[in-house]
Amino acid sequence: MKSSRLETTTSYLILAVMGVVTVVPFVAIVLTALHPSGSPVSGLSLPDQWSWGNFSDAWTSAGFGRLMLSSLLVCAGVVPVTLVLATLAGYGLALVKPPGGNAVFTLFLLGLTLPSELIIVPLYFDLQQTGLSDSYLGVILAEMGFFLPFGVFWMRQHFLTMPRSLLEAASIDGATEWRTLRSVLLPLARPAMSTLAVLYFMWAWNQFLLVLVLIQNPENRTAVAGLGYFVGEHTTNVPLLAAGTIMVIVPVGIVYLIFQRQFIRGMLQGAVKA
Amino acid sequence: MASETLTTNMSTEEKRPKRLPSATVARHRHRPRRTSRWRGWLYVLPAFAVYLAFVILPGLQALYLSFWHWDGVGPATPAGLDNYTQVLSDPQLRSSIAHAALLILFFAGLPIILGLLMAAVLARHERRGSTFFKTLFFLPHVVPLVAVGITWRWMYADNGVINSWLRAIGLESVTRAWLGDFTFALPAVGLIGTWALSGLCMVLFLSGAQKIDPSLYEAARLDGAGAVREFFAVTLPGLRGEIRVAMTVTVIAALASFDIVYVTTLGGPGDTTTVPSLLIYRLAFSVGKVGQASALGIVLTLLIGLAVILINRFVRTQES
Numbered sequence: 001m002k003s004s005r006l007e008t009t010t011s012y013l014i015l016a017v018m019g020v021v022t023v024v025p026f027v028a029i030v031l032t033a034l035h036p037s038g039s040p041v042s043g044l045s046l047p048d049q050w051s052w053g054n055f056s057d058a059w060t061s062a063g064f065g066r067l068m069l070s071s072l073l074v075c076a077g078v079v080p081v082t083l084v085l086a087t088l089a090g091y092g093l094a095l096v097k098p099p100g101g102n103a104v105f106t107l108f109l110l111g112l113t114l115p116s117e118l119i120i121v122p123l124y125f126d127l128q129q130t131g132l133s134d135s136y137l138g139v140i141l142a143e144m145g146f147f148l149p150f151g152v153f154w155m156r157q158h159f160l161t162m163p164r165s166l167l168e169a170a171s172i173d174g175a176t177e178w179r180t181l182r183s184v185l186l187p188l189a190r191p192a193m194s195t196l197a198v199l200y201f202m203w204a205w206n207q208f209l210l211v212l213v214l215i216q217n218p219e220n221r222t223a224v225a226g227l228g229y230f231v232g233e234h235t236t237n238v239p240l241l242a243a244g245t246i247m248v249i250v251p252v253g254i255v256y257l258i259f260q261r262q263f264i265r266g267m268l269q270g271a272v273k274a
Numbered sequence: 275m276a277s278e279t280l281t282t283n284m285s286t287e288e289k290r291p292k293r294l295p296s297a298t299v300a301r302h303r304h305r306p307r308r309t310s311r312w313r314g315w316l317y318v319l320p321a322f323a324v325y326l327a328f329v330i331l332p333g334l335q336a337l338y339l340s341f342w343h344w345d346g347v348g349p350a351t352p353a354g355l356d357n358y359t360q361v362l363s364d365p366q367l368r369s370s371i372a373h374a375a376l377l378i379l380f381f382a383g384l385p386i387i388l389g390l391l392m393a394a395v396l397a398r399h400e401r402r403g404s405t406f407f408k409t410l411f412f413l414p415h416v417v418p419l420v421a422v423g424i425t426w427r428w429m430y431a432d433n434g435v436i437n438s439w440l441r442a443i444g445l446e447s448v449t450r451a452w453l454g455d456f457t458f459a460l461p462a463v464g465l466i467g468t469w470a471l472s473g474l475c476m477v478l479f480l481s482g483a484q485k486i487d488p489s490l491y492e493a494a495r496l497d498g499a500g501a502v503r504e505f506f507a508v509t510l511p512g513l514r515g516e517i518r519v520a521m522t523v524t525v526i527a528a529l530a531s532f533d534i535v536y537v538t539t540l541g542g543p544g545d546t547t548t549v550p551s552l553l554i555y556r557l558a559f560s561v562g563k564v565g566q567a568s569a570l571g572i573v574l575t576l577l578i579g580l581a582v583i584l585i586n587r588f589v590r591t592q593e594s
Binding site: 007010011014015018019021022023024025026028029032040041042043044085086088089091092093096097098099101104107108111113114115116117118119120121122123124125126141142144145146148149151152177202205206208209212213224225227228231238241242245248249252253256257260263264267 | 310311312313314315316317318320321322324325327328329330331332333335336339346388391392395396403407408409410411412413414415416417418419420421422424425426427428429433434435437438439469472473474476477478481526529530532533536537550551554555558559564567568571572574575578579582
């Protein structure tokens, strides 16, 4: 279908306006971060002198280096383990179908809509009692539990699309479930798993409330939680805080740009199926 | 897509003849014996245990705690339904729920309208650079909400971008510290949500619209439908599934919003931007009203559940 020139112009006009609205806050924060430390910033003004030093200051004196490391640690704990658990459970529920599996799956589905606000209060006291408060392990386990419902749902959905003939062939060959999973199904599950891994990384990196509550010592928090905390502390030094904000955005931004196809597919398909 | 990968995979995996007559296949069907079905639990159990211990159990504990007065340290005393009547009668708690409801307009309403607008204008023609725009529009959804909130703090500040642009177009009188304004703080917070969630809706609807059968558009054109009629007759019905998804995601984001409010206003000025999540945090960890926080958490969970059910029912009745 041919589109008229008017239609084309309107389309691009709308795209451009939306594009500007999307980009301006990012531009604003980058410009802010390049102002001299502690100086007032107004509008989209260009800095008198480009102060790249804000980034190294934020990294060292404001402690963002340590916070970023904590974030990496939490992600490294959450992503692989949750991915494996979700894959195993998805396979079990979709193809081995243990007795009571449907009830378990319903319970997982319920978890898709449970807000973290519901569990955070008891969780705080539970972890305190078991000595897991203020520890990365506590946060990692809590995030795992919180992220598992989507993963189980997602992987189960994937395994349900596996053609029956494939499983039949494997079982005729005398392959055990475990072997079927490992040598036949897992290679095929790679796209679904990589999407899930990317989403898990984003969620673990961006998680705020769980970390804010479960790690009380501000120095041990993740980058996002530390940033949220620093807003109150360093409001006067806006350029420094802006530099910290950019450092928190960049890793997840890079992962997004590299894996954007997985991101968008995950968000869309995962959501559509939910 | 699966079939290609599948055959290559099988040929490397298996040395026996691959294609069995279908009758043989049927007899040997993949139906494990009862004992081996129990082994499915081995796969499910690790995930289920973690989920049970760190989500379901705390959820039940929240329900239990909601019937007690407890400061988090000393002994607890039974509260009956006190905490729930408080949620319904205390003006601060009630207004937090009202604020969350208003945020739905900004987190769900505006993004969905904007997304549909984009779909209406752009759906029928693949524009050059549309991949670039999709990547760009989706970006705010990927960035941590804490960072989004902090960025917008400065956008809204006295000397921020918003005010300097208003001055530039001669609206000096309108400028203000938006997040500190009793009237405008809540809408200002809401618009941050609009910014963060619109891209998701746009991308969702654009890719949905591309799946609509083009012949439907041609039929509409032949019937003499204009662009508006066409939108309501073809695009909108074709996007029902996507709209349902977008509503579910964004309404939950509105009702359970915490990050943005925490870093922008902390509920202020006064109580004008308090939301349930913020009060749960405050009640449990600074005021020492754990029971009340739990009751509010239960109410919030029920509200979210109700919203999800309503959204799904609403869309399903339309479909039939």
